[in-house]
Amino acid sequence: MPEGPSILFLKNKLQRFKGKTVSEASGYVEMDKSEIVNLKLIDIETYGKNLLFVFKDFFVSVHLGLFGSMLVNKRKKVNASFALHFGESEINFYVAKTKFYKGKPNDHFNFKTDVLKPEFDEDFVLNELQTNQGDKMIGDVLMDQNIFAGVGNIIRIESLYHAKIHPDSLVKSIPEKKLIFLLKMVVDYSEEFLNLLKTDKVKETAMIYGKMICPKDKSELFIEELGKIKRKTYVCLKCQKLYK
Numbered sequence: 001m002p003e004g005p006s007i008l009f010l011k012n013k014l015q016r017f018k019g020k021t022v023s024e025a026s027g028y029v030e031m032d033k034s035e036i037v038n039l040k041l042i043d044i045e046t047y048g049k050n051l052l053f054v055f056k057d058f059f060v061s062v063h064l065g066l067f068g069s070m071l072v073n074k075r076k077k078v079n080a081s082f083a084l085h086f087g088e089s090e091i092n093f094y095v096a097k098t099k100f101y102k103g104k105p106n107d108h109f110n111f112k113t114d115v116l117k118p119e120f121d122e123d124f125v126l127n128e129l130q131t132n133q134g135d136k137m138i139g140d141v142l143m144d145q146n147i148f149a150g151v152g153n154i155i156r157i158e159s160l161y162h163a164k165i166h167p168d169s170l171v172k173s174i175p176e177k178k179l180i181f182l183l184k185m186v187v188d189y190s191e192e193f194l195n196l197l198k199t200d201k202v203k204e205t206a207m208i209y210g211k212m213i214c215p216k217d218k219s220e221l222f223i224e225e226l227g228k229i230k231r232k233t234y235v236c237l238k239c240q241k242l243y244k
């Protein structure tokens, strides 16, 4: 599944379409596409794992889910779920979900939670963790897109390893300093992830995601579907402390 940095990477590829007028909107998604036609695309934004196509009075979000993909000026043999045409150019999305929103992205999304945005607000997220998420496991909370928009499994696994925290640790039992450090690791690693996409080296350079052995102590990693979210999780039981 594409994580926040992959979506930002796609957004950066689409910048040349900003200011262009949509000549046709197509695809099999159940959304009224006629409203988009002949309108100028004002901006392309992201929120977490969503690409946002911003028009004057509304915007359309595109979510790639588990198997989605995007092609520019190329087509697959299967039908696109959503496509924007700009004269001779086109952006095609496959197996993507779209949603129509009235107003601006700011009216609907809290950018303070987007780990790749300058607006990411560490104090806001820390307060949310300590006030409302105390009884949950940190490995689960990290995947909550309302708190950590853009975090996917790779960012989750790598950040917890860098912060030396076991994913099953209860949020309320993790010392505040550790939580603050974890937030920093999430932001730092998300930025690194974005840079690694340029050379397609995310998986290759990961410390423990997709690996068998801890690079620090060479002990075998514990690999299982953990937490309520049941996502494949990699843990070094020597390096990562369980706070219960």
Ligand SMILES: [Zn+2]
Pocket (backbone or CB within 6 Å): 214, 215, 216, 217, 218, 219, 236, 237, 238, 239, 240
């Ligand atoms: Zn280790």
